Amino acid sequence: MNILFNLQYATVFGETLQLNVVDRNGAKAQTYGMNMTADKTWTCQMAVDTSVTHIDYYFSVDRGGQEERHEWTTITHRLELNGKKTDTYLVSNRWQDIPGDSYLYSSAFTDCVNRRNHSRMKASAYAKTLRLVVRAPQLRGGCQLAVVGEDKALGQWIADKAVRMVEHNHNEWVADLNLRDFANAGTTEFKFVAWTDKGDLLWETGANRRLELPMADNGQMVVRELDQAFFEIYNERLAGTLIPVFSLRTRGSFGVGDFGDLKRMVDWVAETEQRVLQVLPINDTTSTHTWTDSYPYSAISIFALHPQFVDLRQLPPIADKKKAAEMEALRKKLNALSQIDYEQVNNAKTEYLRIIFKQEGEAVMKTTHFRKFMAENEHWLVPYAQYCHLRDTLGTVDFSQWKGHEQWHEADRGALRNPRTEEYREVAFYYYVQYVLHKQMQEAHEYAKARGVVLKGDIPIGVNRCGCDVWHEPQYFNLNAQAGAPPDAFSVNGQNWGFPTYNWQRMIDDGCQWWIRRFQNMAKYFDAYRIDHVLGFFRIWAIPITCVHGLLGQFAPALGMSREEIEGYGLHFQEQLFTTPFIARWVVDRVFREHAQEVIDTYLDHQHDDIYALKPQYDTERKIEAAFKDKNSDVDIWIRDGLYALASDVLFVRDYNDPNKFHPRITAQLNFMYEALYDSDKEKFNRIYNDYYYRRNNNFWYNEAMKKLPVLVQATRMLVCAEDLGMVPDCVAWVMNELRILSLELQQMPKDPKLTFGDLARNPYRSVCTLSTHDMPTLRQWWDEDYNRTQDYYASKLYRGGAAPHPLPGWLAKEIVADQLSCPSMLCVLLLQDWMAIDEQLRLPDAGAERINIPANPHHYWRYRMHINIEDLLANTPYNNTIKDLITEAGRHLNNK
Template sequence: MKLTFRIQYRTVWGEYLCVILNEEVIELSTKDGNEWQGTAECRLPEGDSLVTYRYGVFRDGVCIRKELGAISHSFCIGNAQQSHLILCDCWRDLPAESYRYSSAFNGIYVPQQPNKLSDGVGSCITFRALCPGLSVKKQALGLIGSCDALGNWEYCRPLRMMEVQPNVWHLTLDAASLRYTFEYKFVAINVETGAVEEWECGSNRIFHIQPLLRGETYLPMETEVFFNLPQRKIAGSAIPVFSLRSEGSFGVGDFGDLKHFITWAAETGQQAVQILPINDTTMTGTWTDSYPYSSISIYAFHPMFVDLRQLPVLNDWKLAKQMEEERIRLNALPQVDYEEVNRLKQAYLKAVFQQEKELILSSEGLRSFFHDNEEWLMPYAAFCYLRDRFGTPDFHQWGEYSVYDEEKVQALCASDSEAYPEIAFHYFVQYELHIQLLDACNYGRSRGVIVKGDIPIGISRTSVEAWVEPYYFNMNGQAGAPPDAFSTKGQNWGMPTYNWNVMEKDNYQWWRRRFCKMAEYFTAYRIDHILGFFRIWEIPVHSVHGLLGQFVPSLPMSKEEIQSFGLRFQPEFMTKPFINDYILNTMFGERSEEVRQTFVQHVHHDIYEMRPEFDTQRKVEAYFAGKTDEADLNLKEGLYSLISDVLFVVDRDNPEMYHPRIAVQNDFVYRQLTGQEQEAFNRLYNHYYYQRHNDFWYREAMKKLPVLTQSTSMLVCGEDLGMVPDCVPWVMDQLQILSLEIQRMPKNPEHEFGHVSEYPFRSVCTIGTHDMSTFRGWWEEDRSVTESFYYRELGHWGDLPEHAPGWLCEEVVRRHLYSPSMLCILTWQDWTAMDESLRNPDIEIERINVPANPKHYWRWRMHITLEELMKQDAFNEKIRSMIAESGR
């Protein structure tokens, strides 16, 4: 078929425009650098397939910019006579208000075939438009105009367009049936009656066209159609799945409980439920696996989330009775007993599998699931089998399986393999998790509730992905976060960092697959630590704390550049721990002599250095392994601080390049500098951390995030907390990613607290996250901060309440509901804080995570059941009315 493309786009010298259609690149030409056109003969798929394409800017054969947005330009193959398509376009980045195009704000899409004219029609016109949100209101897009073929403006005679892909509408007309020049408008029509219900705003559109030859189809420029729609603002709840509690759950929340929680949310006027990561984290079988941000698979879900109530009943009545007794015991506990819950649920699942094995393995549902997910499911099942067989998730200890070999894994998973029964068990568990989560999320869609997932930034270094695709990761580094108010030593997550150079070569296929899997279930997601897509804080493997890290990628400094700031650079003094008698005496007091004798050695005068056997934090950690005495723990932390007392960190790739150590102004080595040297260092430090990398990190993020965020139609939210460079808001605004706004973590350094009324519309506002104390907990942490918040921010007077009363919690909730933010998602604990008779009397137990503690036990559960929650009529009505009054 012959295709002619026309587009206006201003380029600079050396750039040219191309059309990217499937694998073909069609070069366009121009006479003025503004109006581009090109014609090509293209082989197109047979049948009624939709053909999509994008425009790109090229230089020297390389695409340097491509249209953004999940929605490509598109056309449909016409009737037998249509041999030449003339496509007029405009360059399209993200649609205005692109959130409206997300699956979060649209119903379930039902594919429609474009209307196709009979073969007797010689020339056609195809109108194309983008219009979101109509399916929710049971409407379709229509066309109406000034000639008889377009209904003569009669509201009952519009032409209905077809939704050929989500929010993309097409209509093909016989060009001979139209009277030129005509006027027209797009309208929203009732899908049942076909009558016009809404007219697009603005003046009538006017259609001018030259006569078409036989066989030509003209496609005018695609247009975005807007009706008089108010901004969508919704409220919701955040809660980990494991924290849910129902009368029938097995000591931990499950996907059946999630569906029940969605019911509560919908009936109280909420339209969003946000959860934490739900991937399988089973490594040791102990409570340390409760950390949900270190999974063994980016695809597999945690077996503990299976709702056992949805499985066949156990035929062994003795075992069934025993399991029921254990279920009641575990479900009555105030917190999750992670180890017992998983041990017993695993036993129950194995009993059901053994009982129903033949039926399960022959079911069409499992076969179809395996076919669609084989690429990740087979390695995952093999990983689980080998983890259990060797008693460790560290695949380096698996002998012949230590290096992933696809043929060996396929042999292990073959149906005639000895291992197959155990392998197939993992298929069964993942299938059950899939259908249960899909059911809960589809139920959410049917009730108008967004179910928002969470994508962790990292993976475990003992995971399926690290085993199968190690080339995507840097195993010699540890991902983490630089110091902040919540973790003064920084955070060390222990996860490998990403090899972005390798990922870029296949256009970030690893990430795109991951996002597409999430989109099967969720309509929105949170990117955990979105700063990691700009740069990650990488900590050397020999460190425990995060202070000796460096940003990757980054622009390190040479000796000459450091000295250009007025600081005389002395590598021996500035890149190694500075230790003298004063420091030892100050830090270790009565144990300073023990430190001199055991951990450090004298160099000259009163200067010391770490002994080789203790010159890294990991070596110190190994020395103190198993020692739990508080004095020993304090000594260990002191030695960690001693090792990180350096002014510069040597670059990981080039030993002749350096990074100023983060937050070093609090340490002894900084105090050894003269006033003039400190001033020079601070200039260098501020330049490095707050100015130097903005353009560099902007370009790094724009390589990755457009590809990833536009690989699905889910609504994208970014967790942009911490040490945020100036370029982060640039990217998030350009890609229309929702930011995270928290009042006690203001983004404006001039504000003590965030101003809720000034939050941007494209944001998620919340009182606190899973990494923070609840509002009631925060109220009691620092009375001086609470006092400032109460009097200055809230404007109250009188005595400061010792504990946060219900009325005060309600006021804070109301302020957030009335904020400009698109999403107001509050933790369940902060919702219930409004009701003094309902909320948990134990404030401390409600905290989910303590980031400063890498060994924190994630085990919080609701203190009442979902059944009891549904009966709280007064409380539920209060939430319903507060949301309605706020316009959400």
């Protein structure tokens, strides 16, 4: 069989086009060079075996052996080779850039919201064939596309005689027509029509399409890709709930939410006509086996699922009746707790899993399903299992102390993978647990899709520096810095997450394979995801390893400033003064008051005049932290925090990579050194500061993000959402718009700095609207935090007179929720606590107990749980009907077709 591809595309001198055939996994399998004809049409011919049923491919532009750009690869071109009498395919393609409605091609819409069955094209027996190919992403679930036109072969404009098309790929429809059936040669007019699942007929908008009927010889099929079909169907807007899996509660839970509970929560979401269920990260965070592992954003593996989420009800019962009874009694005790007892729950579940593994593990691990799981996940699963074994037997995750195993050895894989070896038997338990978790989570995912619910996951920006990922593939990480975030509304000292920063150049050099594997693994369980701290793909806040807080960080990468550039603003650059902590006597007196002399005597060295310096044993935040370990009196904390403030009191931070470059210290205007400047120098520093943080790096950071994010967002068909809060440079919006990534919109944190509260009506459609995130106070907590701010909101956004009521009454919470639902955002996803705020009988009596996380506290215990069972929530018909009414009134209901 011969195929001739044609593509009209204007290139510039030095550029050539290539056709790239992809395999079933979407990876490039073969590349063909193309030639240009006189009319700027690029052509390529290939011969294929008659056993080939279809070809998936995309086009790219090459310059000097390097790919300059390529088409949108999430949905590639597909050519069905189904012609019984066809020996030559003449294909006319269109270049496909990422479309504005790319979200409609995501699995969130194609597999959950607008589910339709795809089918392969039936064999075509025409001697001369015309194939029409068109994309129609607007169509809802159950719709059927057809083509109708003036020619008898197209039904002569009679809809019932229209030619039905086949959806052979996501949102792409095809129809094979017999060229001999057309009455006349030349040009014919036609349109696309669609029937809804209710039997309504929709006609394509705009003027009739015109098609020049091709000339063809016997044995030829002419394939024409056409412009996208458009119908008068308005954009879908969906409602949803955010709750961590660990926070779920059912009558059968084991003290923590699990993957079985996730199905029950899907039931409630579907029952209330919501379409999205968002969760926090579900990866394994077990490093110390203590409650400090409760932080879900510090995974030890980007692939492994957390054992705490196993649904023990789906496992065989414990054969030992006495032990089974003990476990059931413990389950009831733990499940009755108002919050999670992380350590007891995980110890009990691990014990339970080891019992079942001893009972059933050997038989399970001989099954075809398990072997398939091992084969598909071997790359990460084998190192992870050995890591867990070494962690548990050696009692530490500090792999620098694992003699002989300070780093993963690829040579160990064979023995760890061979069921006949002792090494395999040592780690088999971890294989088994991950298999069980994978199976349960995948089943929950399939269950959600069947109910039309989009499961939305979360991809943390960082990983645990002592985790398996760093141990397994250290080339991707920089351990000489800590990732975090600059100061913001959540934390005045910035956030130090302790994660290693990424070696982005190494990742980019191998096509970001580490990230692609990560995203593709997520796609097994989710149809949408939130990119945690998307700003980290532009630049990360890198903090020296000697720091506890984030004030001495700098953006990496970033364009540091030379001495000459700084002086170009008129500021005389005194390097030693501006980069060394400024500790004057008046500063010490102000910070430490009656303890000033004690601090001078104990922690400071006199330099000259009234200037001091921290003694060498206290000259970094880590040294200060160590000196005050186990000192918890109010005075000790006062002095410790004061010393932290002194250590970070600089005007410029030296670049970590180039000692001749400098960065203005973040929020330096709050420093004592800044206070000591002349007013004229303050004005000059402010210009440097504003130029550096808001203008200087914009194009640089744009280019950095575009080296990474396009590859990642096209690696799967999950709907891409991003958390774009914080110190957001202009280039973030450029990239997110270009890649069609959904932004996060919070009315109380508007992106326009001139506004106190955002205007919901101005939310972009391509966005996620919410009242509060897991890092923020819930609606009820926020309402009582700042009475003046609440009063402003009450008057300016709710348009109500008089004093705002406190605490927040249910009727007013309902009005606030209704406003959020009515905004233009594609998704409105609210915390479960905020949904419950509308019902004073249902919601938790203590609003203070609703908080999930407090970012300013690095040692926060993540233990929030629902205070009622999901079974009781499902049975609460009046409350569920209230939510349905709110969603229906906002136009986000299920039957919005």
